[in-house]
Amino acid sequence: MENTMKQLPPKPVDLKKRIYHWAIAIVTIVVIVWSCIGINFGRIKESAGQITGAIFAGIFHPDWSYVYNGSGEDLISQLWETICIAFLGTFISAIISLPFAFWAAHTKHKKWYVSRTGKLVLAVIRSFPEIVLALMFIKAVGPGSAAGVFALGFHSVGMLAKLFSEAIENLETGANEAVSAAGGSKWNIITFATMPNLMPELISNTLYRFDVSIRSASILGLVGAGGIGYPLIIALQYRQWNRVGIILLGIIIMVVIIDWISGWIRKKLV
């Protein structure tokens, strides 16, 4: 019986597909190899291991006198300031984002170029480096957390308005039609149909953005825009590795707690 069996035919080759796959593979490898050229991994400082050890030592043996001493320069106060920057920045950006979102949502306009331009503007805002924005605000209002708040507030619009506009686009149109059928104006539609349906999504996106903002706020200080980043960069410059360790620990705990809270609220929303 086995003898009557046919031989396995060779795999049919889809030449176009195969060339395509090989091309992608080769390009990828070439790009990776090209990237390795010119970046000298041999030039790492000899003290690298030692410094890493010192930072970890700081995490495990925290300098408690720095954690809280009531001077306003201690870890807790700085973390609090960071949270405030993130909170206010997110608050501002959520408000600014709303009109932008309606501008960029394609279901709200009959003419295609309106939403396209809106999306483009948001893309540009997103790509504008946050740090540079922070520096510009520092020039305007002086170093400190206010500059951080404004920088975050404007930068977050790029991402938040994009999320908002996607939420608007995903809305069902039924309720809108009901309101306009009852003779409602465009403004009526937004307040009576769109907003109530949109609310949970908006809150959820804003909370998500708050998570991101907390992380951003903790680095704005690196350029002098307030928050925990400033003492960190100082500690790095003065080689106070223990201090670096404890600040890192503080940031980690802060972010974990905020993530946990916002995750908890978002879960309750659904």
Place this chain on the structure above:
Amino acid sequence: MAKQPMIQLKDVTKVYDNGTVGLKDINLEIDKGEFVVVVGLSGAGKSTLLRSINRLQDISEGNILIDGKSITQAKGKNLRLIRRDIGMIFQSFNLVKRSSVLRNVLTGRVAYYPTWKTTFNLFSKEDKQKAYEALQRVDLADKVYTRADQLSGGQQQRVAIARVLTQNPKIILADEPTASLDPQTSRRVMHDLKMLNEDYGMTVLANLHSVELAREFGDRVIGVRAGQIVYDGKMSETPQSVFDDIYSGKNGEKTEAEDE
């Protein structure tokens, strides 16, 4: 020396973590070349019984011997070698949907290869031919390079049968092989299983829902209720009343041992 049974269960008990009893004091012997059908309500422990035999589930007490070797005590490589001799057909086919039919059939052979060879897909020419022949046995030769997700349910189950055939096991466990198929394809799949049993002498142990299919294909029938064997006999000597009794479900529904 007495003839050694192919599968032997000795005082097998399975209690789930949540306290439900899946199997209770099962003693069972199945000889080489038998086509055994296990019938019972869902939740009676049919699946648990089958999945204990190749240890997809561990049992709580007792011992299971496969061709004289204990799978219950086997570990690591030995366990895998025993499993290599037991093919399995699943209700949901369990094919890798994004892989080609050929590659799916070849997975039946992986336990015959060292790890590094399978990683680089280095199957021997003979094995590829064997896989192709298995596909011809189930009439799917023309689909050999098709992606598995493009086949119908019945075709997928036949690919799974070809996979088992390529594995060349001594035993085949079929866990509700026809539950997700229509009657016609079900019969086709059962025919293929019967073919493995008759032409290759493989011992088949199949869970079946349908009494009709059980009657048509089984040589021996085992009735399970509430984790216990309540009937065991030759199909030809089994009156309809036995089936009626098993499916009357006096206490079968209470145990929810199976996932289904």
Place this chain on the structure above:
Amino acid sequence: MSNSQIPNHELPKKKLKVMNIVWVLVLVIGFFLSVDTTNAHISVLLAPQNFSQFADIFVQMCRPDWSYASTAIPLVIETIKMAVLGTVIGSVIAFIYSLLIARNIIKNKVVTGVLRFIMNIIRTLPDLLLGAIFVAIVGIGPVAGVFALSVFTFGVVVKLFYEAIETIDPGPIEALTAVGANKFQIICFAVMPQIITYFISYVLYAFEINVRASTVLGYIGAGGIGLYLQQTLQVFAYDKTGTIIIVIIIVVVLIDYISSKSREALMK
């Protein structure tokens, strides 16, 4: 109750939702506390001299010095190289790590628990912060940037990828176990085909983020175009800063576009 006897009963009072009031209170108090702490009054921003300063910088940036663009090219290339290397290194580690923390592959809950804890900690650290730390550890230059981006990529990819692994169809894993395959063969035959496209998609996504991140890493000395941001801003050469920013935006938007198109093609 008694309402049913009255044919035209009055509108029942709206139930007061206590929690909603609590949330609003939290928001309002949070708002004023934050304003107080950060001193970020809108009046500060809109004070004439402040606002005009800001506008002035902006106007100068909008008149970019194009001759400077050519100077920027070598560092733009270095930036992209950093992003590529960071993505590759981080993704490779994330790939292995994800398999170790997926509960449908590693059954030992202690192992997955500990490894997940470490992952969650790494994920809390933002890119620039990692950059600053690596500059301190390995010294100024692109190597610090590559390390920072590797760690950052790891955090991004590992979370997405292990969640994808945990949602795969368990059937093939069972089938492979039943034929006697070992762990490695199970991964190779049952897990990989199901998730590899997701992995590539996540890597591309991480690459997009990395390109963005790598453009500013130079500001703190971790290599790439960000260095020029810092240099030009220090000497108040805003026209040159403007050029750099435009170059950055072009690169970022271009790579975003390519990457999202490839991801779409992949998922088809």
